[in-house]
Amino acid sequence: MTNTPREITRRQMMHRIGLTALVAGPAAGLLSACATSGGGSSEPTPSAAAGAAKSETNPFGVKADAPLEVVIFKGGYSDEYATQSHEPLYVKEFPKAKITHQGIQTIAQTLTPRFASGDVPDVVNNSGTDNLDTGSLVAAGQLLDLTPLFEAPSIDDPSKKVKDTIVPGTIESGLAGDPAKPYILNYVFTAYGLWYDAKLFEKEGWTPPKTFDEFKTLADQIKAKGMTPYAYAGKNASYYQYWMILITAAKIAGNQVLIDIDNLVDGAWTNDAVKQAAAAWAEIGKYMDKSYEGLIHTQVQTQQNQGKVALYPSGSWLESEQAKDTPATFEYAMAATPSVGASDAMPYGAIRAVASEPFVLAAKGKNVNGGLEYMRVMLSKEAAKSFTEKTKSLTVVVGATEGLTLSPGVESVVAAQNAAGANVVTWSNFEQWYKELETELRKQTNALMFGRITADQFCANMQKAADKTKADSSITKQKRTA
Amino acid sequence: MRHGKLAHAPSPMALRRYGFILSFLAAPLVLYAVFVVGPYIQAFQIALTNWKGISPNFDYIGFENFTKLFDDGAFWPAVRHHGLLLLVMPLATIAIALFFSFLLNVGGGQRNGRRTGVPGAAFYKIVFFFPQVLAVAIVGVLFQAILSPDKSGVLNSALGAVGIDPVGWLINPDLALWTIIGVMVWQAVGFYVVLFSAGMSSIPQDVFEAAALDGAGRFTLFFKITLPLLWDTLQVGWVYLGIAAFDGFALVQVLSVDRGGPDNATTVLPLEIWRQAFTFSKYGYASAMGVALFFLTLTFAALTLRVTRRERIEF
Numbered sequence: 001m002t003n004t005p006r007e008i009t010r011r012q013m014m015h016r017i018g019l020t021a022l023v024a025g026p027a028a029g030l031l032s033a034c035a036t037s038g039g040g041s042s043e044p045t046p047s048a049a050a051g052a053a054k055s056e057t058n059p060f061g062v063k064a065d066a067p068l069e070v071v072i073f074k075g076g077y078s079d080e081y082a083t084q085s086h087e088p089l090y091v092k093e094f095p096k097a098k099i100t101h102q103g104i105q106t107i108a109q110t111l112t113p114r115f116a117s118g119d120v121p122d123v124v125n126n127s128g129t130d131n132l133d134t135g136s137l138v139a140a141g142q143l144l145d146l147t148p149l150f151e152a153p154s155i156d157d158p159s160k161k162v163k164d165t166i167v168p169g170t171i172e173s174g175l176a177g178d179p180a181k182p183y184i185l186n187y188v189f190t191a192y193g194l195w196y197d198a199k200l201f202e203k204e205g206w207t208p209p210k211t212f213d214e215f216k217t218l219a220d221q222i223k224a225k226g227m228t229p230y231a232y233a234g235k236n237a238s239y240y241q242y243w244m245i246l247i248t249a250a251k252i253a254g255n256q257v258l259i260d261i262d263n264l265v266d267g268a269w270t271n272d273a274v275k276q277a278a279a280a281w282a283e284i285g286k287y288m289d290k291s292y293e294g295l296i297h298t299q300v301q302t303q304q305n306q307g308k309v310a311l312y313p314s315g316s317w318l319e320s321e322q323a324k325d326t327p328a329t330f331e332y333a334m335a336a337t338p339s340v341g342a343s344d345a346m347p348y349g350a351i352r353a354v355a356s357e358p359f360v361l362a363a364k365g366k367n368v369n370g371g372l373e374y375m376r377v378m379l380s381k382e383a384a385k386s387f388t389e390k391t392k393s394l395t396v397v398v399g400a401t402e403g404l405t406l407s408p409g410v411e412s413v414v415a416a417q418n419a420a421g422a423n424v425v426t427w428s429n430f431e432q433w434y435k436e437l438e439t440e441l442r443k444q445t446n447a448l449m450f451g452r453i454t455a456d457q458f459c460a461n462m463q464k465a466a467d468k469t470k471a472d473s474s475i476t477k478q479k480r481t482a
Numbered sequence: 483m484r485h486g487k488l489a490h491a492p493s494p495m496a497l498r499r500y501g502f503i504l505s506f507l508a509a510p511l512v513l514y515a516v517f518v519v520g521p522y523i524q525a526f527q528i529a530l531t532n533w534k535g536i537s538p539n540f541d542y543i544g545f546e547n548f549t550k551l552f553d554d555g556a557f558w559p560a561v562r563h564h565g566l567l568l569l570v571m572p573l574a575t576i577a578i579a580l581f582f583s584f585l586l587n588v589g590g591g592q593r594n595g596r597r598t599g600v601p602g603a604a605f606y607k608i609v610f611f612f613p614q615v616l617a618v619a620i621v622g623v624l625f626q627a628i629l630s631p632d633k634s635g636v637l638n639s640a641l642g643a644v645g646i647d648p649v650g651w652l653i654n655p656d657l658a659l660w661t662i663i664g665v666m667v668w669q670a671v672g673f674y675v676v677l678f679s680a681g682m683s684s685i686p687q688d689v690f691e692a693a694a695l696d697g698a699g700r701f702t703l704f705f706k707i708t709l710p711l712l713w714d715t716l717q718v719g720w721v722y723l724g725i726a727a728f729d730g731f732a733l734v735q736v737l738s739v740d741r742g743g744p745d746n747a748t749t750v751l752p753l754e755i756w757r758q759a760f761t762f763s764k765y766g767y768a769s770a771m772g773v774a775l776f777f778l779t780l781t782f783a784a785l786t787l788r789v790t791r792r793e794r795i796e797f
Contacts, residue, residue, distance in 0.1 A: 234653070235739050293739055294631035294653040435762050447745055452655070474532050474764065 057093075059152040059376075060369035065096040068370040071111065072103050073127035077188075077357070077391040079103035082125075085386035089377045090370075097370065106130045115142055120362035122371040126184075127357055134184060134360065138177040144361040146174070146182045149372050155380040162379055167417070168424045170355040170396040172482050180480075185375055186355030187387070189394040191334065191413045192243055193351055194230075194311045195318050197304070198333035198408060208311070208335030210348045212280045215338050219287045222310045230284050230311045233300040234293030234450065238442040239431070240313045241281070241449055247337045247352045247425050248277035254345040255426040262429045262480050264470040269462040278448055278455035280340050285449035293450050305330055313337075319409030320392060332409035334416055350423035351416050355396045426482075433478050440465040522776070529769035540766070547770035556754050557771065559746045561778075563659055564728055567666075567750075568782065572723035574667045576716065579674030582610060584704050586675065587682040588690060607679060610672040618669070622736030625665050629737065653739055655747035662733055662748055670726065674719050681715035682708060717790045721783055728779045731756065751775045 054061040070087060072079040079101075087099045102121070104110050108130040114120050115137065126132050137143050150163035150171055163171060167189055174184030196208060204225070209215035219229035232241045249257050253273035260268040268274075292300060301318070303309045305325050312318075319332040326332070339348045359378070361371040377383055384400035387393070394401065394413060401414055431438045441462060448458040469475055529547055533540035551557050586599040586606055600606075613621065628636040629651040638648040651661040685708065693707050709716075731752035735741055741757070742749030751771060759768035 234744075238740060289632070290650055290653060291631035291648060293744060294629075294650065439757070439761065442740055443743055443745060446740055446743065450653075450744070452745065474534075474767070 056153065056158055058373070060148065060372045062094060062097075062367070062369045062373045064094050066094075066367045066370055067098040067100060068123070068367050068374060069100040069121040069365075070102070070123040070374065071107070071121045072101070072125045073107055073131075074103035074105055075128050077387075077393065081387045081390045085390070086374070086378055086383050089380070089383055090374050093373070093377070094370075108132050115362070118364060120365050122362060122365040122367050123374050124360050124362065125357070126360050131358075132360075134176055134358070137360070138183050142363055143176075143183045144363040144365075144368060144371065146185060146361065146372075146375070149185070149375050150182065152372070152376055155376060162376060165398055166379060167353060167355065167396045167398060168422050169353065169426060173355045173427060174358065175480075183360060185359045185378075186357060187359055187378065187395055188355065188357035188391075189353060189396050189413075189417070190315050190317065190356055191351050191353045191394075191416055192247065192313070192315045193334040193336050193416060194244075194338075195304070195314050195332060195334050195409075196311050197307070198331040198412070199329060200307065200310075201333075206310075208333075209338045212283065212338050212340055215284060219284065223287060227307065228289060228292075228303075228309045229287045231288050231292045231300050231303070231309045232313055232449075233295050233297040234446045235296045237297035237300075238445045238449075239438075240297070242441050242445040243352065243428075244313045244337055245274075245277050245281050245445065246428055248280060248340060249273045250352075250425040251337065251344050251346045251350055252276055252340050258426050258428055259480060259482070261466070262433070262478075264430075264434075264466055264477065266467075267463065269466055270459045274462075275455050275459050276340055278458045280338075282448050282451070282455055282458075285451060288449065290450060293446055301325070311335075316394070316409070316413045319407060332407075333412040334409065335412075336416055336420070346423050346425070349416070349419040349421070350425055351420045352425035352427070353417065353420070354427045429478070429480055434469050434475065436472075436475070437462075437465050437469045525769045525772045525776075528766055529773045531766045533766045534763050543766070547767045548774075550767065551770060551774060556742070556746055556749055556757075557751075557774075560742075560749045560751045560754050563748065563750055564778065566659065567663060567727035567730060568724055571663050571666050571670075571727050572720055574663070575670045575674055575723055576719055578667065579671050579678055579719075580704075580709075580712075580716075582606075582671070583675045583678035583682055584700075584708060587679055588700075588703065588708065607676065610675045612672060613669045614673045614676075616669075618732040619736065621665065621669050622733050625733075625737060629661060629665075652737055652748075653744060655744045658738060658744065658748045662730065662737060665733055665737065666726070666730065670723065674723075677719060678712060678715060681712045685711045713790075713792055717787070720790065721786050724782050724786060725779055728752075728775060728782070751778075 052058065052061045052063045068090065070082060072082045083101055083103070087101060091097060091099060100121075102110075105128055107124065107126055107128055111121070111124065111132060115132070120142070124132070126134065134143065150161065152162050154160045154162050154165045156165065170186060171182050173186045174182045176183045194208060201207065204221075206218060206221065209218050215230075222229040232238070234241075246258060246261075249271070250273075253271065257268070257271055257273050260271070261274075295303075300309060300312065301314075301322050302325055304312045305322060305327060316334065319326075322332075336349055336351045359375065361368065361375070365371055378387075379397055381397060381400045381402075384395040384397035385402075385404060387395050388401055388404060388406075388410075392407060392410065394410060394417070401410075406414065444453070444458050444461050444465075447453045448455065453461070470477070530542050530544060531540040532543050532546075586603040588599065616624070630636075630638065631648060631650045631653050633639055633642050633648055635648065635651075637651065641647075641649065650657065652658050689707055689711070690703060693703055698706065729752055730750045734748050734750050734753050735756075738744075738748040742753050752775070755768045755771045755775070758764045758771060
């Protein structure tokens with residue numbers, strides 16, 4: 001084979017283009033450093049706030065005429081709760097203060113340049129798909145430590161501190177940074193449990209099971225009626241089921257089980273509590289038709305609305321999610337997950353409850369103390385009540401629904417919340433921290449619930465996956481203490 | 483010797499000609515280099531790093547990503563599935579497509595001395611091509627309804643009508659991959675019917691006539707005449723289908739339980755690459771898988787072209 005001059009030329013050309021791509025490629029995008037211009041390293045200057053004296057009604061010493069800027073994510077909850085309730089309540093305290101309100105969807109796109117330049121709003125409802133990465137904001141010293149807020153006296157009862165008027169676990173859910181401090185106020189209360197049709201249960205004389213033995217007895221009765229006693233959607237929502245297993249494990253031996261799992265403690269998954277929980281749920285899995293592994297959550301939820309499924313594991317968004325498909329005769333209610341035995345560490349009433357919908361304060365805002373006061377207002381019963389009224393969602397403020405007409409589902413969540421008291425099953429961080437472990441858990445949960453593996457195998461497989469995550473140096477490890 | 487020309491400077495005339503051609507080639511070549519060749523080369527580079535995709539920082543870690551592949555619980559099942567896909571999917575597709583295109587083109591017997599297809603062949607050709615027109619995502623959603631595991635599934639309700647219990651097409655780990663292969667075959671057959679039909683119609687009529695005069699039946703006509711004369715087209719089809727067997731991402735993603743399940747029973751390499759990159763934020767490791775897939779596909783294509791090489795029959 002001989003190369004003609006023309007071929008050589010063409011080849012050289014290709015070669016050069018190839019090389020250019022090699023050089024230009026990284027620069028063109030993926031691997032190149034993005035232009036992150038830090039917004040100056042000036043210390044927080046709470047100048048406007050420094051003026052006023054602190055008092056019982058003004059614990060942060062907010063300057064009465066200092067303006068306050070509030071940015072609210074205008075999504076599923078809209079922003080009316082802020083404009084029509086929270087902000088007017090703040091102005092009622094400080095009539096001379098002018099509030100600048102912004103209701104937007106693209107929090108990150110709008111606010112990132114402002115954080116970079118130092119001209120930041122005071123209160124940010126950092127929610128939605130396009131939210132700010134709180135981790136990096138904390139690392140950059142951009143967010144305010146909310147400890148003074150939680151230590152301040154509550155508006156409704158000055159003898160109590162704010163932290164004692166909110167659902168246990170709220171503060172912990174907003175911890176960030178190293179050492180961890182509360183930087184985020186999660187405002188909405190979400191509870192998890194077994195959902196059922198209260199009217200149907202009443203008609204049939206069924207009561208939600210308090211123990212797994214009761215669960216099996218009830219399941220037999222329901223099955224005799226031609227209904228599926230319990231089901232979840234294996235195709236895309238097996239995590240609804242692993243929540244139940246984790247809740248049960250925490251009920252058996254306390255929240256430490258879940259904290260150990262998050263911290264990748266050796267043997268956390270082979271813990272006896274996890275084994276018992278998995279075994280108890282595997283028994284319930286036997287009542288499920290195999291076909292549920294191939295259905296998605298909306299299909300199973302619709303089946304429940306049609307009276308084909310009795311009990312379904314989910315969170316307190318279920319009622320509004322299904323609002324359009326729920327027949328008038330169907331009345332959502334939530335029950336706590338059953339207990340395994342009398343020696344459980346937590347009572348039957350314990351529920352998994354998580355605070356969500358994050359609010360943050362800018363550390364370099366112009367009215368930092370005003371921001372703290374705004375949050376204190378948010379955590380008053382009056383503000384929380386109007387939030388629930390406008391959004392049909394509960395807040396983390398305890399007892400803020402008195403006198404409200406709630407939907408049956410929300411009402412049952414309130415009842416469950418009151419019954420649980422301080423017995424709250426903690427959330428699981430590994431779901432976000434270690435996605436590989438979470439993916440494995442979904443897989444193993446389906447295998448367990450549809451009878452392909454035993455509870456022992458489930459624990460062993462999960463322990464193996466956790467060990468693998470722990471040994472993987474490419475995964476950043478995180479720790480929690482509570 | 484044309485090599486002698488190298489010594490001379492190119493004439494202005496030649497330069498102008500090159501310049502003219504280059505100006506046309508430059509744009510597509512640059513686009514191809516930036517958007518196809520560039521990412522390929524970059525994948526090799528990223529495969530040697532621990533890049534997480536969320537920050538510009540990464541370290542070169544040598545071949546660690548590749549050694550990790552050896553004890554990856556999902557990688558080897560995925561490779562095995564590609565093996566099965568490679569064996570079954572092209573074979574089934576080509577066999578069915580050949581059968582149909584033979585019927586549509588020469589299987590109908592003789593009319594006015596010409597071999598024709600079965601009655602209504604033109605109509606069937608169009609019908610067979612329908613699945614090809616549908617985007618793979620639509621095919622996926624369609625088959626979700628067809629393969630639904632309970633009695634509401636199209637297939638299962640039909641089986642129910644004759645008293646057969648619902649079959650867990652996608653939830654039975656032993657059956658799920660075969661079901662997905664079935665969907666892939668269903669989707670591919672139409673295109674190859676048209677491809678093979680085109681190939682068959684280019685076979686001269688007199689070859690069939692001569693064979694028919696010698697008393698060859700349809701069976702002999704197919705195996706002794708059609709198949710050998712169609713070899714080139716078959717080879718192309720085989721390579722296309724083989725490469726398709728290394729994909730399967732969209733159908734598995736839409737149809738399978740828990741994306742690649744149950745218990746990894748249907749997972750494929752592109753799905754694992756996608757999961758490593760976009761769920762686990764392990765772009766380096768995902769790129770290593772991509773490089774492995776690249777070599778698997780390349781090896782397959784080279785092998786197929788070599789093994790199936792035959793003397794070309796001129797007509």
